[in-house]
Amino acid sequence: MAANATTWVFISMVKLLSLCFIFGRVAGSQSNDMWRPAHATFYGDMNGTETMQGACGYGDLFKQGYGLETTALSTALFNDGLTCGACFQIRCYNDRQWCLNETIVVTATNFCPPNYSKPEENWCNPPLRHFDLSQPMFRKIAIYEAGIVPVIYMRVPCVKTGGIMFEIKGNQWWLMVLVYNVAGAGDVVDVKIKGSSTDWIQMSRNWGQNWQTSAILTGQSLSFQVTTSDGRMVESDDVAPADWTFGGVYEGKQF
Known part of the structure; x- marks a missing residue:
């Protein structure tokens, strides 16, 4: 009787594990259905x-x-x-x-x-x-x-040709940068800027994909860190030369 009970428990466990495996595959397939x-x-x-x-x-x-x-x-x-x-x-x-x-x-x-x-x-x-x-x-x-x-x-994922583009706007006391042509996730959630004489400066979203700072950065070459919604970050060093101009567009690295 003890042997039969042990066999019954073993068979029951196998059946339970099989059901869990099947359910897991179904649940997994549903969770991966992104439509x-x-x-x-x-x-x-x-x-x-x-x-x-x-x-x-x-x-x-x-x-x-x-x-x-x-x-x-x-x-x-x-x-x-x-x-x-x-x-x-x-x-x-x-x-x-x-x-x-x-x-x-x-x-x-x-x-x-x-x-x-x-x-x-x-x-x-x-x-x-x-x-x-x-x-x-x-x-x-x-x-x-x-x-x-x-x-x-x-x-x-977004597939883009060339690097991330940075269009610089604003004036001497206020800098706004449009970030576009971003591959991968595509939607930018964070931007930092660095002048050749500064540390990294956090930019804030102005609207859409326009990012701003009140730091005075004229006469310095500019670098950018761009982070997208999937948590990936790409750093583009010295994208804009020291003689960059308002209205200028500069190309950085790409995801």
Whole structure:
């Protein structure tokens, strides 16, 4: 009887472990499924002339390397500008009439503002997740006449050409730097600046991906540390020479 009891306990433990293994695999597969539901519309024309500028602080999206592969985000995704520069993979989903069999990758460069006076009509009102794409990007995943389509999306690494770009603005007493063309996570969460005669100086976010400091750094070469939302940091030493100018754009290292 003791031997039989031991055998029964052993078999039960094996069954329990097997069930735990199976459940773990299922739970793991679900946790790794990063696709989420949302909706998408479009703005602008086929030339993308209305996609320029925006709430992230970027300027000429063509010169800055973003082109037409851009999107504005609803409040739920924009996160007060913290998501600027992040990249998303998007495809039309579960609408046979309007969906096209295509997947796009776009960079967040703008904000789709809510309209609380029209709670039933404005897809950018919280808590809705919504992408307002450039028209050429929308027409890659859906038929133009649809106007709005259900989509699924996930965050993906940004692939950029060249190094991180730093556009210096401001004046002698106040420095603002637009940080763009960031690969990897794409969304910058911290920037530090260093003059050739200073230690590292913490910059604060002004708006979008514009970062500021009141340190006087004219006449010094400038270095930058850029940290993205995944915790990675890249340091670019002596990016701007000592004779840098306001309005100048300087290229650093890349993730």
